[in-house]
Amino acid sequence: MNVGVNIRRIREELPENVKLVAISKTKPAEAILEAYDSGHRIFGGNKAMEIAAKYRILPPDIEWHFVGHLQTNKGRYIVPFVHLIHSVDSMKLLREINKEGFRQKRIINCLLQFHIAEEESKFGLVTGEAKELFSSPEYSEFENISLNGVMGMATFTSDNDQVRMEFRKLRGVFAEIKNEFFKDTPYFREISMGMSDDYRIAVEEGSTIVRIGSSIFGERDYSV
Numbered sequence: 001m002n003v004g005v006n007i008r009r010i011r012e013e014l015p016e017n018v019k020l021v022a023i024s025k026t027k028p029a030e031a032i033l034e035a036y037d038s039g040h041r042i043f044g045g046n047k048a049m050e051i052a053a054k055y056r057i058l059p060p061d062i063e064w065h066f067v068g069h070l071q072t073n074k075g076r077y078i079v080p081f082v083h084l085i086h087s088v089d090s091m092k093l094l095r096e097i098n099k100e101g102f103r104q105k106r107i108i109n110c111l112l113q114f115h116i117a118e119e120e121s122k123f124g125l126v127t128g129e130a131k132e133l134f135s136s137p138e139y140s141e142f143e144n145i146s147l148n149g150v151m152g153m154a155t156f157t158s159d160n161d162q163v164r165m166e167f168r169k170l171r172g173v174f175a176e177i178k179n180e181f182f183k184d185t186p187y188f189r190e191i192s193m194g195m196s197d198d199y200r201i202a203v204e205e206g207s208t209i210v211r212i213g214s215s216i217f218g219e220r221d222y223s224v
């Protein structure tokens, strides 16, 4: 598995304006370094402690993304260095990130995660909940949060039409929220959707950030 070659192959397929986040998850820092040496700088993970540990030992010019479910008490581990948190799905979490951002004197870029899949297990808000959040007085006082867009995960299925519909739904949610709350906010522009099995469809449906793990690093080993 040559991660540099994999990244180059995927990169060539993507439109230039679509950002590729290489999701390393359980892979060791050496695998990230191999990708780094091939020129890639944008990496992500879904465990706060894990990316904090990797951040400490890897080159400082890596742009780190957090894509997993973030427990409120773990926010402080990634707030010092994270470039974008893709997976904010509650007021409680936003409040915590804002508080940590204030403490550490950083503005934290966040995306709101929406529930677009059929599966019960996937995290995320529905449109009504997000509107309620943006309308609340508390939200307007978050000075250390920059809301940059939306994120979603499609159902794990081989039915491409369904996946496409779900991505289309996320794009619709993005447009609706942009129009209602972020019309004059140029940086509210990101739609994070697309993983190894569905990024081509996601890009066709308007993705601006794809999050790709196994197609770059190989299958994950959860036994270690």
Ligand SMILES: *Cc1c(COP(=O)(O)O)cnc(C)c1O
Pocket (backbone or CB within 6 Å): 023, 025, 046, 067, 068, 153, 195, 196, 197, 211, 212, 213, 214, 215
């Ligand atoms: C693991 C993960 C990815 C990457 O998944 P692959 O199928 O390995 O490409 C993307 N997004 C999130 C939220 C993930 O947890």
